[in-house]
Each structure stands twice: as C-alpha cells, then as structure tokens.
Amino acid sequence: MIRTIEERLAAVEAQLAIRQLASSYARAVDSRDIQLLGELFAPQTRFGEHGTGAAGARAFYGPVLARFYRSFHQVVGHVITDLGSETARGTVYCRAEHEDGDQWIVNLMVYFDRYVAIEGRWLFLGRRPRFLFVGDAREAPRSVDFNKWPGREEDFACELPQSDASWNSYWNEREAERAQVTTLP
Template sequence: MTTSPPQADLLARIDRLESLDAIRQLVGKYSLSLDMRDLDAHVNLFAPDIRVGREKVGRAHLKAWVDDTLRNQFSGTSHHLGQHIIEFTDPDHAVGVVYSKNEHETGPEWVVMQMLYWDDYERIDGCWYFRRRLPCYWYAADLNKPPIGDRKMRWPGREPYQGTFHDLFPSWKAFWAERPDKERLPEVAEPAPMDSFLATMRRGAPDPRIRVR
C-alpha cells in the first residue's frame, strides 16, 4: 500500500514531534543521572561508539572519565536546565543549544555556574542519543563571590580563566565592535528560516576550543 503525500507529510510531522520530545527527555535524563551518580544510566545516553578525548571510543571509557571527574572534584552537583532549542539536519540527526545553571559542592566552597551545551544528537535503531556535548561556560564562582570582571571561570585552587560561553556565536564580538550611528535607524536582516535559526546565528563560526576543568 502506497502512502499518499498528505499521509506521508503527517507521518513525518508526527515523527518530528516525537523526536523533539525524545531529545528533550534525553537532556533531562543527562542531568538527573549525573546528579544521582547513576553512571550506567548516564553513559547509556550516548552513542555506543562515543569518542572520549582524542583516542578513546566507547561508553566504558566515558564512564571511567566521568567517574574520575566526579570523585575527585565534586561532593555533590545539581544541574538546572533552561531553554532548549533543537534543529534537525535530517530525520535522524539534530543539533541543539541548552542552557544550564549548575551548583557544585567542592571541598569548602559552593560553586555556582552558568553555561550552555552545544549538542549533536543522533537516532540509532529508533532511539535518540548524544553524539557530542560541547560545554561552553560563562562563569563558575563561589556562591559568596560574584564573578565580576574578566576570567569568570574561578574554580577553587586554580587560576581564573576565560570561558567560551559566547564563542559559538559571532554576534557577541560584533555587537561590542560596532559603533552605531544614533542619527540613523539600523538595518535589520531578513528573518532566519524557521528550521535554521541556530545555523544562521552561528554564521559558519568554528567550534570553540574547550578547556577541560
């Protein structure tokens, strides 16, 4: 039986809605499994052949890395998710931006953090997984020490450094580099296509180089 064009379009739209919900669930499961230290549940959210660093591949290597990071740096964590924008490159691949406000108990200090994730998602055998998560940090600082000024990444026992929160999007530097003529109304670009908002904002910028904390 051949599916008619209207039926095919409806099925594709339903599939897109189900995929959007599955990806949002994936992101929520990431935070919960991480904060509750269920590392098996956590690493199973990633593709089976997930890359870990430059040379290692697979969930076992990811579990070892996450275990080491959590045991050596944090007594406890809580990840609070904000807005989530998802765009599809095809029915089985998507990208997304997720805001996250996090709290960390680390030794004698309580470190709060604002960041976003730039994600790549892939559907494998009917299930959505992380193909990659690129963490971009704005600040990390003791709860009682607001991170005013430059180099807002201020982890206990480390020299402060600059995060990459704004590096995904060229608009940040362009905004501060411009000197608008207040005598003239500014030009306004054409709206981005509905399914290319993130791609339009990225303007072909390369991924930032992430400093591992």
C-alpha cells in the same frame, strides 16, 4: 514545503526525546548513576584515552564526578536545530552547582550537542560545554574570564558570550552604549 502529519509527528517525537536526553544526563550526573550516564552516548562517541561509547563515558565520568561531593544540574533552555530523521544539533543552557569541600560553586554553561538516532533511540554523539561564569553564587562576575573556582581555574575556560560572532558584531556597532553599561572588555 508541505509535510505530512506523520512527518510532523516524527519531528515532535524526536524533539521530545532529545529534550529528555538532556534532562536524563543532568539526572544521571547528579545521582551519580554512571550506568545510565554511559547509556546516553552513542557507541561511536569518543572520550579520548577513556574509550568510546557507554564504556568510554563511564570511564571518563567516574573520576570526574568524584572530584566534588554533590552537584545539581538545572536544564534551563534547550534549542534543537538541524533536525533530521537520524541526526540533530542542539544547545542546552544549564546552571550547574557543585559542592567542593567548603565551597559552593556555580557554573553557568551552554552545552553544544550533536545527537544521533540509533534503532529509534536518540543519543549524544558529542557534548561540548562552554562556560559563561564559574564561581561563588554570592558574588557578581566582575572579571573578564569570570572563572572563580579556587584551584580549578584551568578546568573551566569561560568563553561565552564573547566568543559568539553575533555578540562581537552587536557590541562593535554599539561602542558608546557598551561603555555606559560596563568597564570590562
């Protein structure tokens, strides 16, 4: 498929805008800019009982962000897939750190995103975080669930990497090697 220079340029511009969206989310969360945070979501994005769109986002994130004093979200990798003229998907790797009382908790996570362009502006249609590790940064994850945020174990179900089909396929074919590098399931 031969694409025109205009089509290629539009794809590059879309990717840059989508990458900026993920970074803007991190900045809005960490600066507690609830107004900006709401503006990053499409009008049809659902936030359960909190509503939809910008108002739903603000109603959802306001109380969530009040649960810890400081946070730092570091976007460390972004893969954009299924890029069309008005829709796309992506995965965003993130290291998020949270001050929770006297605790300093690290979340290693991947956001699974859906994006939509509305009037030329890329917005989140949906964000689903999945966690790799939650706990004290000074401790190595040594349990199956990797969730060590005292009092918030129910809030963060650590699913990755074991929930990826490719992960299981890879290690199922290499049982002997796996046994040499870990004693965990």
